[in-house]
Amino acid sequence: MAEGAVHKGLILHKTVVFVGMMGAGKTAVGRTLAARLGVVFRDSDHEIEEAANMTIAEIFERDGEAFFRRKESQVIGRLLEGRPGVLSTGGGAFMAEGNRRMITELGASVWLNADLPVLWDRVRHKDTRPLLKTPDPLGTLTRLYEQRVPVYAQADLTVRSDPGMTLDAMARRVTETLLAERPDVLERRE
Ligand SMILES: Nc1ncnc2c1ncn2[C@@H]1O[C@H](COP(=O)(O)OP(=O)(O)OP(=O)(O)O)[C@@H](O)[C@H]1O
Numbered sequence: 001m002a003e004g005a006v007h008k009g010l011i012l013h014k015t016v017v018f019v020g021m022m023g024a025g026k027t028a029v030g031r032t033l034a035a036r037l038g039v040v041f042r043d044s045d046h047e048i049e050e051a052a053n054m055t056i057a058e059i060f061e062r063d064g065e066a067f068f069r070r071k072e073s074q075v076i077g078r079l080l081e082g083r084p085g086v087l088s089t090g091g092g093a094f095m096a097e098g099n100r101r102m103i104t105e106l107g108a109s110v111w112l113n114a115d116l117p118v119l120w121d122r123v124r125h126k127d128t129r130p131l132l133k134t135p136d137p138l139g140t141l142t143r144l145y146e147q148r149v150p151v152y153a154q155a156d157l158t159v160r161s162d163p164g165m166t167l168d169a170m171a172r173r174v175t176e177t178l179l180a181e182r183p184d185v186l187e188r189r190e
Pocket residue numbers: 020021022023024025026027028029045088089090091092122129161164165166167170
Protein backbone atom coordinates (compact mmCIF):
# COMPACT_ATOMS: atom_id res chain seq x y z
CA MET A 1 0.00 0.00 0.00
CA ALA A 2 1.31 3.50 -0.83
CA GLU A 3 2.52 5.44 2.21
CA GLY A 4 1.38 9.04 2.59
CA ALA A 5 2.25 11.35 5.47
CA VAL A 6 0.40 10.97 8.79
CA HIS A 7 -1.57 14.14 9.58
CA LYS A 8 -3.49 14.46 12.87
CA GLY A 9 -3.46 10.67 13.16
CA LEU A 10 -4.84 10.08 9.65
CA ILE A 11 -3.04 8.64 6.66
CA LEU A 12 -4.38 8.83 3.10
CA HIS A 13 -3.31 6.05 0.72
CA LYS A 14 -5.32 6.95 -2.38
CA THR A 15 -6.66 10.14 -3.95
CA VAL A 16 -10.25 10.90 -2.96
CA VAL A 17 -12.14 11.97 -6.09
CA PHE A 18 -15.36 13.95 -5.66
CA VAL A 19 -18.04 13.48 -8.30
CA GLY A 20 -21.59 14.79 -8.50
CA MET A 21 -23.79 17.53 -9.85
CA MET A 22 -22.84 21.18 -10.17
CA GLY A 23 -23.53 22.81 -6.83
CA ALA A 24 -23.08 19.56 -4.87
CA GLY A 25 -20.06 21.12 -3.16
CA LYS A 26 -17.25 19.12 -4.80
CA THR A 27 -14.93 22.13 -4.87
CA ALA A 28 -15.91 23.61 -1.51
CA VAL A 29 -16.03 20.32 0.44
CA GLY A 30 -12.96 19.01 -1.41
CA ARG A 31 -10.88 21.99 -0.34
CA THR A 32 -12.06 21.65 3.27
CA LEU A 33 -11.35 17.90 3.34
CA ALA A 34 -7.84 18.37 1.89
CA ALA A 35 -7.02 20.89 4.63
CA ARG A 36 -8.36 18.50 7.26
CA LEU A 37 -6.23 15.62 5.93
CA GLY A 38 -3.17 17.82 5.31
CA VAL A 39 -2.98 16.76 1.65
CA VAL A 40 -2.88 18.55 -1.69
CA PHE A 41 -6.19 19.80 -3.17
CA ARG A 42 -6.74 19.73 -6.91
CA ASP A 43 -9.77 20.80 -8.96
CA SER A 44 -10.03 19.78 -12.60
CA ASP A 45 -12.19 22.78 -13.60
CA HIS A 46 -9.69 25.14 -12.01
CA GLU A 47 -6.70 23.43 -13.69
CA ILE A 48 -8.37 23.66 -17.10
CA GLU A 49 -9.09 27.37 -16.60
CA GLU A 50 -5.52 28.07 -15.47
CA ALA A 51 -3.96 26.20 -18.40
CA ALA A 52 -6.19 27.93 -20.95
CA ASN A 53 -6.17 31.29 -19.19
CA MET A 54 -9.91 31.37 -19.89
CA THR A 55 -13.03 30.65 -17.88
CA ILE A 56 -14.96 27.44 -18.52
CA ALA A 57 -17.79 29.53 -20.00
CA GLU A 58 -15.31 31.09 -22.46
CA ILE A 59 -13.86 27.68 -23.38
CA PHE A 60 -17.36 26.30 -24.06
CA GLU A 61 -18.16 29.35 -26.15
CA ARG A 62 -14.94 29.44 -28.19
CA ASP A 63 -13.99 25.76 -28.51
CA GLY A 64 -17.18 23.85 -27.69
CA GLU A 65 -18.10 21.24 -25.09
CA ALA A 66 -16.35 18.33 -26.89
CA PHE A 67 -13.03 20.20 -26.70
CA PHE A 68 -13.61 20.90 -22.98
CA ARG A 69 -14.37 17.20 -22.34
CA ARG A 70 -11.09 16.13 -24.03
CA LYS A 71 -9.13 18.59 -21.87
CA GLU A 72 -11.02 17.41 -18.79
CA SER A 73 -10.02 13.76 -19.39
CA GLN A 74 -6.37 14.73 -19.93
CA VAL A 75 -6.28 16.88 -16.81
CA ILE A 76 -7.95 14.24 -14.61
CA GLY A 77 -5.47 11.60 -15.85
CA ARG A 78 -2.56 13.89 -15.00
CA LEU A 79 -3.91 14.90 -11.58
CA LEU A 80 -4.51 11.27 -10.59
CA GLU A 81 -0.84 10.51 -11.11
CA GLY A 82 0.32 12.81 -8.31
CA ARG A 83 0.69 11.79 -4.68
CA PRO A 84 -2.55 10.97 -2.81
CA GLY A 85 -4.71 14.04 -2.28
CA VAL A 86 -8.22 15.31 -2.91
CA LEU A 87 -9.41 15.82 -6.49
CA SER A 88 -12.67 17.62 -7.24
CA THR A 89 -13.95 17.00 -10.75
CA GLY A 90 -16.41 18.95 -12.88
CA GLY A 91 -20.05 17.86 -12.77
CA GLY A 92 -19.93 16.03 -16.11
CA ALA A 93 -16.58 14.29 -15.69
CA PHE A 94 -17.88 11.02 -14.27
CA MET A 95 -20.25 10.60 -17.24
CA ALA A 96 -17.42 9.49 -19.55
CA GLU A 97 -16.62 5.81 -19.22
CA GLY A 98 -12.88 6.38 -19.71
CA ASN A 99 -12.84 8.89 -16.86
CA ARG A 100 -14.75 6.50 -14.60
CA ARG A 101 -12.22 3.76 -15.35
CA MET A 102 -9.23 6.04 -14.57
CA ILE A 103 -10.83 7.36 -11.39
CA THR A 104 -11.76 3.88 -10.16
CA GLU A 105 -8.31 2.48 -10.94
CA LEU A 106 -6.23 5.28 -9.45
CA GLY A 107 -8.46 6.84 -6.80
CA ALA A 108 -11.55 6.35 -4.67
CA SER A 109 -14.66 8.09 -5.98
CA VAL A 110 -17.09 9.81 -3.62
CA TRP A 111 -20.48 10.96 -4.93
CA LEU A 112 -21.64 14.09 -3.11
CA ASN A 113 -25.35 13.57 -3.33
CA ALA A 114 -27.56 16.61 -2.82
CA ASP A 115 -31.24 16.93 -3.66
CA LEU A 116 -32.32 19.01 -6.63
CA PRO A 117 -33.76 21.96 -4.62
CA VAL A 118 -30.45 22.27 -2.72
CA LEU A 119 -28.48 22.18 -5.98
CA TRP A 120 -30.76 24.72 -7.61
CA ASP A 121 -30.50 27.03 -4.65
CA ARG A 122 -26.69 26.96 -4.92
CA VAL A 123 -26.35 27.46 -8.67
CA ARG A 124 -29.29 29.70 -9.54
CA HIS A 125 -27.58 33.01 -8.75
CA LYS A 126 -24.38 32.32 -10.70
CA ASP A 127 -23.93 32.47 -14.45
CA THR A 128 -20.59 30.62 -14.49
CA ARG A 129 -22.05 27.27 -15.61
CA PRO A 130 -22.42 27.24 -19.39
CA LEU A 131 -24.73 24.20 -19.47
CA LEU A 132 -27.33 26.22 -17.53
CA LYS A 133 -27.39 29.11 -20.00
CA THR A 134 -30.74 27.99 -21.40
CA PRO A 135 -34.21 29.57 -21.40
CA ASP A 136 -35.23 27.19 -18.59
CA PRO A 137 -32.16 26.56 -16.39
CA LEU A 138 -34.14 24.73 -13.67
CA GLY A 139 -35.59 22.39 -16.31
CA THR A 140 -32.10 21.82 -17.70
CA LEU A 141 -30.67 21.12 -14.24
CA THR A 142 -33.55 18.71 -13.56
CA ARG A 143 -32.93 16.76 -16.80
CA LEU A 144 -29.18 16.57 -16.15
CA TYR A 145 -29.86 15.40 -12.59
CA GLU A 146 -32.19 12.64 -13.75
CA GLN A 147 -29.79 11.46 -16.46
CA ARG A 148 -26.74 11.53 -14.24
CA VAL A 149 -27.87 10.14 -10.89
CA PRO A 150 -27.68 6.47 -12.03
CA VAL A 151 -24.09 7.07 -13.18
CA TYR A 152 -22.97 8.92 -10.04
CA ALA A 153 -24.43 6.00 -8.08
CA GLN A 154 -21.62 3.85 -9.52
CA ALA A 155 -19.08 5.76 -7.40
CA ASP A 156 -17.24 3.81 -4.70
CA LEU A 157 -18.99 5.75 -1.92
CA THR A 158 -21.97 8.05 -1.58
CA VAL A 159 -22.09 10.87 0.95
CA ARG A 160 -25.23 12.94 1.32
CA SER A 161 -24.98 16.70 1.40
CA ASP A 162 -27.99 17.70 3.46
CA PRO A 163 -29.25 21.27 3.73
CA GLY A 164 -27.83 23.13 6.69
CA MET A 165 -24.63 21.10 6.87
CA THR A 166 -21.54 23.28 7.00
CA LEU A 167 -18.47 22.55 4.90
CA ASP A 168 -16.66 21.35 8.04
CA ALA A 169 -19.51 18.99 8.88
CA MET A 170 -19.43 17.64 5.33
CA ALA A 171 -15.66 17.09 5.44
CA ARG A 172 -16.10 15.29 8.77
CA ARG A 173 -18.84 13.10 7.30
CA VAL A 174 -16.63 12.14 4.34
CA THR A 175 -13.72 11.38 6.70
CA GLU A 176 -15.86 9.14 8.92
CA THR A 177 -17.36 7.33 5.92
CA LEU A 178 -13.93 6.64 4.44
CA LEU A 179 -12.52 5.43 7.77
CA ALA A 180 -15.47 3.10 8.28
CA GLU A 181 -15.85 1.77 4.76
CA ARG A 182 -12.52 2.18 2.98
CA PRO A 183 -9.54 1.60 5.30
CA ASP A 184 -7.52 0.91 2.13
CA VAL A 185 -8.04 4.62 1.31
CA LEU A 186 -7.96 6.36 4.71
CA GLU A 187 -6.62 4.93 7.98
CA ARG A 188 -6.16 6.10 11.53
CA ARG A 189 -2.52 5.87 12.56
CA GLU A 190 -0.86 7.49 15.58
N1 LIG B 1 -22.38 22.11 2.59
C1 LIG B 1 -22.37 23.36 2.13
N2 LIG B 1 -22.68 24.37 2.96
C2 LIG B 1 -22.70 25.63 2.52
N3 LIG B 1 -22.42 26.02 1.25
C3 LIG B 1 -22.09 25.07 0.40
C4 LIG B 1 -22.04 23.70 0.78
N4 LIG B 1 -21.67 22.97 -0.30
C5 LIG B 1 -21.51 23.87 -1.30
N5 LIG B 1 -21.76 25.12 -0.88
C6 LIG B 1 -21.71 26.35 -1.70
O1 LIG B 1 -22.44 26.11 -2.89
C7 LIG B 1 -21.77 26.71 -3.99
C8 LIG B 1 -21.47 25.64 -5.01
O2 LIG B 1 -20.53 24.71 -4.47
P1 LIG B 1 -19.28 24.19 -5.31
O3 LIG B 1 -18.76 25.23 -6.25
O4 LIG B 1 -18.32 23.58 -4.35
O5 LIG B 1 -19.98 23.05 -6.18
P2 LIG B 1 -19.33 22.04 -7.23
O6 LIG B 1 -19.89 20.72 -6.90
O7 LIG B 1 -17.85 22.18 -7.22
O8 LIG B 1 -19.94 22.54 -8.63
P3 LIG B 1 -19.29 22.45 -10.12
O9 LIG B 1 -19.59 21.07 -10.65
O10 LIG B 1 -20.04 23.49 -10.91
O11 LIG B 1 -17.84 22.73 -10.02
C9 LIG B 1 -20.52 27.37 -3.43
O12 LIG B 1 -20.80 28.73 -3.23
C10 LIG B 1 -20.28 26.65 -2.12
O13 LIG B 1 -19.58 27.42 -1.19
